[in-house]
Amino acid sequence: MDIIKTTTIDFSHYLTEQEISAIEHEASIMEYREAAGIEALKIIQEHRGWVSDDSLYAIADLLQMPSAQLEEVATFYNLIYRQKVGQYVIHLCDSISCHLQGYDEILAAIKAHLNIDYGQTTNDGVFTLLSNVCLGGCDKAPTMMIAKQHYQQLTPESAIDILTTLKEKAVTAKTKKTKGSNAND
Numbered sequence: 001m002d003i004i005k006t007t008t009i010d011f012s013h014y015l016t017e018q019e020i021s022a023i024e025h026e027a028s029i030m031e032y033r034e035a036a037g038i039e040a041l042k043i044i045q046e047h048r049g050w051v052s053d054d055s056l057y058a059i060a061d062l063l064q065m066p067s068a069q070l071e072e073v074a075t076f077y078n079l080i081y082r083q084k085v086g087q088y089v090i091h092l093c094d095s096i097s098c099h100l101q102g103y104d105e106i107l108a109a110i111k112a113h114l115n116i117d118y119g120q121t122t123n124d125g126v127f128t129l130l131s132n133v134c135l136g137g138c139d140k141a142p143t144m145m146i147a148k149q150h151y152q153q154l155t156p157e158s159a160i161d162i163l164t165t166l167k168e169k170a171v172t173a174k175t176k177k178t179k180g181s182n183a184n185d
Helices: 017-028 033-048 053-063 067-076 096-100 103-114 156-183
Strands: 088-093 127-132 144-146 149-151
Touching (some): 033 053, 033 067, 053 067, 096 103, 103 156, 127 156, 144 156
Antiparallel strands (some): 088 144, 144 149
């Protein structure tokens, strides 16, 4: 008889007090603790950038639910990242409306500019490129979403301008963070 290894992560040692408090708040307004699963995943992702296996196990422990059930929720919802992603995740809409309005040219421009393909992250960790079935902007196609911001009626040039601006913002934030940590040395 084979023994199946299981993983249990004690949430009280893995999640921060702030994360536990936010998840408990969500659980308190739901009829069942398990119903707070998606919100708990969003909370962890907001704090950590993505949901690792350990985070998922800790959430399941806190919500007193099977980790497999929470994994089903996490993998169904396409805005929960189960792998490490860049600072900015580019969701490029690949609906028929976007295809009809220039999706292929925009995708080619983004891929060439960032030197990545779908599912990849730039070497500097700033951008991850993902496709999205629909972003609800069919009347203003083509569309992409980055950090909850929708960009519509894109052209290859406007898409690259947006990425350039976000890259500059990331570099500026990193520089400020580095200077702030050096001041404390």
